[in-house]
Amino acid sequence: MTDSTPPPMPDFPPPPPTPKRPRNWVVISSAAAVIATVIGTGVFVVNSRDDKDSNASSTTAAETSTPTDDTITPAMEPEPTPENTEPEVMSLTDGVQWDGGIEVELTGWTRGVTGPYAAPESTPFVKFKVTIRNTGTDTVDLSGAWMTCIYGTNGTQSEQVFDSDGGLDGLPQVHLRPGKSVSAPTGCELPKDEEYLQVEMVPMSESEVAIFAGNVK
Structure with missing residues (x-):
């Protein structure tokens, strides 16, 4: 007898699952x-x-670059005020005092004419007395004292008068001790038709010049 039963199907392994796309990307x-x-x-x-x-x-x-209120820009800089360096001009009758206590005073203004032996001779001039006082504490050397005069509105140079007969021998040339004073008559050329006179004087070589100015009748 023939067996017609079909043979059993072989056991095949199950199909692998469908691969999934990786998610790493x-x-x-x-x-x-x-x-x-x-x-x-x-x-x-x-x-x-x-x-x-x-x-x-x-x-x-x-x-940082913005200027503060206290900053002065070049456009804001004020123009410098010029200082007055001119010496003060005093009256012919004023007294002047320098540092160190030296005082000078001009007094006794009189007009006259120089004698034949004066320098300059026979010349109209003005005579006055120069008094120098030492109110300081040190002895002062007056050997460097000098004086010059000008007259008139045009500032003409005036000659200092020297006349031994009239006692006009120039400024005192002495060492002036503290508390002492010395006087000497002197004079400057001044024509009869001129009144304005300017006297510049220095009592010591290192002193500043003093200027006296005014009219002489």
């Missing part, structure tokens, strides 16, 4: 996107910080 891509975003954000932030710092630096520089 998505993660990598997402990570890349996130990283790109972070990097982009980081760059932006860095750029923003740089810009902010740059702006802050510019603002600081601008604030």
Whole structure:
């Protein structure tokens, strides 16, 4: 008898499951996107910080360079006021005192004409007395004293008069002790038709000049 039963089917292993696409690229891509975003954000932030710092630096520089209220720009600098360096002019009857206590006074103004033996001779002149006082504490050397005169509105140089017969021998040339004074008559050329006279005098070589000026009748 023939067995017509078909033979059993062989056991084949089950088919493998359909492979799934890996998701690593998505993660990598997402990570890349996130990283790109972070990097982009980081760059932006860095750029923003740089810009902010740059702006802050510019603002600081601008604030630093802005002049304060106390700053004077060249356009605001005031013009210097010229100082008056001219010596003070005194009256012919004023007394003058220098540092150190030396005083000078001119008195006894009289007109006259020099004698035949005077220098200059037979010349109209004005005679006056020079008194020098030492009110200081040190002895003063008057050997460097000098005097000059000018007269008239045009400032004509006047000759100092020397006349031994009239007692006009020039300024005292002595060492003047503290508390002492010395006087000497002197004179300057002054034409009869002139009244204005200016006398410049220095009692010591290192002293500043004193100027006396006025009209002599």
